[in-house]
Amino acid sequence: MKRTNFHSHTTRCLHASGxxxxxVLAAIKGGYSELGFSDHSPWPYxxxxxxxxxxxxxxxxxxxDSAHALQAKYRGQINLRVGLEAEYYPQHHGWLTEQKxxxxxxxxxxxxxxDAPEEPLYFGGNLNRQGLYRYAKHxxxxxxxGLFCALAHxxxxxxxxxxxDADCEHISRDLIQAAKALNMPLEYNLSGLYPMSxxxxxxxxxxxxxxxxxxxxAAAIIGLDAHNPERYADTQVYDxxxxxxxDLGIKRLESLPCLNQKQAETA
Ligand SMILES: [Zn+2]
Ligand SMILES: [Zn+2]
Numbered sequence: 001m002k003r004t005n006f007h008s009h010t011t012r013c014l015h016a017s018g019x020x021x022x023x024v025l026a027a028i029k030g031g032y033s034e035l036g037f038s039d040h041s042p043w044p045y046x047x048x049x050x051x052x053x054x055x056x057x058x059x060x061x062x063x064x065d066s067a068h069a070l071q072a073k074y075r076g077q078i079n080l081r082v083g084l085e086a087e088y089y090p091q092h093h094g095w096l097t098e099q100k101x102x103x104x105x106x107x108x109x110x111x112x113x114x115d116a117p118e119e120p121l122y123f124g125g126n127l128n129r130q131g132l133y134r135y136a137k138h139x140x141x142x143x144x145x146g147l148f149c150a151l152a153h154x155x156x157x158x159x160x161x162x163x164x165d166a167d168c169e170h171i172s173r174d175l176i177q178a179a180k181a182l183n184m185p186l187e188y189n190l191s192g193l194y195p196m197s198x199x200x201x202x203x204x205x206x207x208x209x210x211x212x213x214x215x216x217x218a219a220a221i222i223g224l225d226a227h228n229p230e231r232y233a234d235t236q237v238y239d240x241x242x243x244x245x246x247d248l249g250i251k252r253l254e255s256l257p258c259l260n261q262k263q264a265e266t267a
Contacts, residue, residue, distance in 0.1 A: 006036035007223030012055040013040040016227040026232035036081035083107040088142025110148035112139040149256040153189040160201040180218040191225035
């Protein structure tokens with residue numbers, strides 16, 4: 001069983017715990033061959049907006065430096081990657097593209113929690129019909145930009161809903177079809193398997209959604225969405241997820257399809 005994870009946070013996002021090195025050591029101990037840091041992206045806010053759930057831009061260089069230092073220190077023991085989990089914010093898309101093109105980042109994953117930097121509507125809230133379709137449209141537009149290597153927790157729009165209805169099915173199918181057409185893996189996010197007080201609805205991974213992924217033949221990648229190093233110790237949860245995907249007949253990718261190859265060769 002090959003264990004890899006490209007969805008891992010750091011304390012810079014203000015809602016995670018543990019040193020950067022603690023994550024790496026926990027991953028090595030858990031038998032992971034590859035770990036990608038993907039902290040919540042900072043943004044160059046122009047209006048003084050301060051996010052309480054993301055890395056401030058002032059921490060970004062330190063984030064890169066720390067990850068690259070660990071990459072060198074643990075080379076041969078674990079393959080470390082440096083990425084971001086980012087929103088699709090059209091007004092900041094140029095900035096994000098520059099970061100990727102600069103070579104400092106190996107990858108970016110799409111975590112579609114909001115559609116505007118001021119965060120007017122949380123896609124994991126109990127959305128009305130309009131909100132559900134707003135998530136679908138915005139998220140698929142982001143996927144189509146070509147910047148993102150995977151879609152994190154695709155079922156976020158249903159996390160607080162009570163039932164999987166025809167609209168959920170419609171939107172799920174659109175997301176899955178987009179992922180398939182773009183060769184973008186959908187993340188089988190394991191953080192939803194842990195109890196969290198704010199998760200009151202369907203949650204994720206959602207069986208109805210993954211049944212459709214199996215039917216449509218899109219690919220999956222397992223993500224821990226680790227906000228603490230202890231997640232890496234829970235290898236039983238990881239291995240069960242891999243088995244569940246295999247039992248469903250879903251192709252599981254062990255690595256991201258669009259990693260920066262220059263880094264891969266030297267790692
Ligand atoms: Zn987070
Ligand atoms: Zn995350």
